[in-house]
Amino acid sequence: MNGLRKKNWFVPRVFALLLILTLASAHRPKPAPAYRDLNKNGKMDVYEDPSKPIAQRVDDLLSQMTLDEKAGMMFINGVRLNDDGSLEERPGTGMFAFAPTAPPMIRDKKITHLNIWAAPGTKALATWYNNIQKVAEETRLGIPVTLASDPRHYFSNNIFAMAANSFSQWPEQLGFAAIGDEKLMRQFGDIARQEYLAVGIREALHPMADLATEPRWPRISGTFGEDANLSAKMIKAYVLGFQGATLDKNGVACMTKHFSGGGPQKEGLDPHFEFQKGQIYPGKHFNYHLIPFEAAFAAKTAAIMPYYGVPVDQTSENVAFGFNKDIITKLLREKYKYDGVVCTDWGLITDAKMGNTVWPARAWGVENLSEKERVQKVIDAGVDQFGGESVPNLVVDLVKEGKLTEKRIDVSVKRLLRQKFELGLFDNPYIDVDKATQIVGKEEFRKAGEATQRRAFTLLKNEGKTLPLTGKKKIYVQNIDKAVAAQYGEVVDTPEAAEIAIIRLKTPWVPVETENFMAKMFHHGDLDFKGKEKEDILALLDKVPTVVDIYLDRPAVIPEISAKAKALVANYGASDAALLDVVFGKAKPEGKLPFELPSSMEVVRNQKEDVPHDSKDPLYTFGFGLSYSK
Structure with missing residues (x-):
């Protein structure tokens, strides 16, 4: 009697458990086999089958998506x-x-x-x-x-x-x-x-x-x-x-x-x-x-x-x-x-x-x-x-x-x-x-990028064919890693001790007055050097023949710097080694200006915002660029 009771208890409960598991399996979201060996997965949805046309796969998957899933994709x-x-x-x-x-x-x-x-x-x-x-x-x-x-x-x-x-x-x-x-x-x-x-x-x-x-x-x-x-x-x-x-x-x-x-x-x-x-x-x-x-x-x-x-x-x-x-x-x-x-x-x-x-x-x-x-x-x-x-x-x-x-x-x-x-x-x-x-x-990827940095340099001025420099000159550098510069010349501590100076500048900008730190990081405002910064640059150019390199993330206004520089080059993102390779002739500048360099901020303010090539009497025109062979 006890054994029969146990059997009667066990069988229907096992059957019920199997039925529950079967029903649950039928309604449980299936694991997507899209990343597995599709040929061994048996029946699959169309969207999982790479042999089907993309339009058909899209329609199949879309038909299975809930509104929440569709919204998330957007x-x-x-x-x-x-x-x-x-x-x-x-x-x-x-x-x-x-x-x-x-x-x-x-x-x-x-x-x-x-x-x-x-x-x-x-x-x-x-x-x-x-x-x-x-x-x-x-x-x-x-x-x-x-x-x-x-x-x-x-x-x-x-x-x-x-x-x-x-x-x-x-x-x-x-x-x-x-x-x-x-x-x-x-x-x-x-x-x-x-x-x-x-x-x-x-x-x-x-x-x-x-x-x-x-x-x-x-x-x-x-x-x-x-x-x-x-x-x-x-x-x-x-x-x-x-x-x-x-x-x-x-x-x-x-x-x-x-x-x-x-x-x-x-x-x-x-x-x-x-x-x-x-x-x-x-x-x-x-x-x-x-x-x-x-x-x-x-x-x-x-x-x-x-x-x-x-x-x-x-x-x-x-x-x-x-x-x-x-x-x-x-x-x-x-x-x-x-x-x-x-x-x-x-x-x-x-x-x-x-x-x-x-x-x-x-x-x-x-x-x-x-x-x-x-x-x-x-x-x-x-x-x-x-x-x-x-x-x-x-x-x-x-x-x-x-x-x-x-x-x-x-x-x-x-x-x-x-x-x-x-x-x-x-x-x-x-x-x-x-x-x-x-x-x-x-x-090979790094070398291609580094070579392109060098090719992009734009030679704007080369008075008396100053560039490329030759020999192991005494050089004074600003905003250049001295350890890198020492591979090209004898780095000295003062302009007076140098045969030539090489300096790197960046196009000026003026932070907007705001509490938003992101806005302060955007390079808004005037494009010309001002005050003591400008005076210090011009004073250096008066002391020693100077090669000026300027990073152009916007069209800089640099008439006085251009006039006093012995040579002037522009870059659009380049390392110190890239610059020095160009300056010392290990690479040749090939760049042509992708925009005009205005002659003054007054000219900039008078330009029409939507019109190209409309800077009056630009310091350097669109497409300008010298080479070492000329």
Whole structure:
């Protein structure tokens, strides 16, 4: 009797347990097999099958996505990294301590696009990247992360050049414009692509197609200068270098910016900040600024980023580009038939708290709208993705309230999914960490970057053929590493003891008076040397024959320095060794100015913000550059 009771107790309970497990299994989200051997997984969804057309895979995955998952895909934000590549939650340090970490973004907000600012060394970065892809793989649908970055290859102190010494180091975009070699430009893109690919960066938040027609604008170093045709030539080669003729698993998607051209800022004040005064077109050159973007479209740039500014009186309403339907839908989508991803610049929706200060959202022209209303206006304008924001809940709310349709959301999510499939992320997003350390910064890449730094130098003056210097001269140096200089000559401590001086200068700028520390880092304001700084430079030039090198991140105003210098060269991001190789003839300067150098600040103030080559009697003209053979 006891044995029978035990049997009757056991059998139905085992049956019930099996039934529960079966039902639970049927309703449990399946682990996505997209990163495994698909041929051994049995039945699979279409989106997991690389043999299916991308459009079919996109439709299959889209049909399985919840509204929350779709909304999460429409956001990309910056994250901070641990120095060892781990995902352990630690307090943030440094300039980007405010940034969130990746796992909560992926798990809680369903965000599948991230960008990085400060990054550790190659091995740690590659390790971290694999770690976040593992987090993404464990989500309901296993949608992989697309990792993005601002430029990391420029020898620069510019705030937008996220320099990492492990990557090969090249001049900024201006340097490539100075050389003007399309083949070199494409070679750079291909090398940078390989280094990005090695650490998992699959989207480049560059190049900049903006034109440097307003000399005071702080972002000129990221452009190809003021000439639209030169810029267009370089933009096309740049995008092709990163993406190839067709974007695939070996490519890095380019997000070309800032449509429809961010250069003509009134008084050069940048619209990252509330003191900006809008973009103006006194010369009626709006269409001139479109020419480089047309080249990007021809190269099939994967994404486009509009800028913050308000194109004053150019459209039916004076609102910033990211909110502007005339710019995004009528011009970009309809006129240019552009069907790639459009992503806003960072921070259009929410204010950013930085210590005791608040950095207002760049919602210029729509400041009075609520955050939710701003989101709706951006989407209604035709944009697909929000940069620097993490508020997918606002998109969800708008759909649930009937203010946006899910069908409209699907249009943008399709574009974003298509890019992920094109990049091969669904087939295998992981990277080989050891291989990454072999590729990033390898010798041939470094040498190519260093040679390009040297080629980009622009020789502006060479009185009496002072350059190249010969022999082991007694040299006095300023703003140059003396240990490096000692390899070229006998370094002396005073100008009086020198046969020749070699000094490095940077284009002047004036910090804006504000509590916003980011705004203080932008190179706004006048372009000329003033006061004691100018007097000290001129006094040195009077004491000893001097070679002056100046870093041009904007067009410097240097008439007196030019007049007194024995030789004058310009660089666009270069090491001390690169300069000294040029000065001593181990390398030859090949650069031509990518913009005019004005003769005075009065001339600068009289220029039209949207017009190129309009500086009256420039000190040096666009395209000017000497060589050692002449």
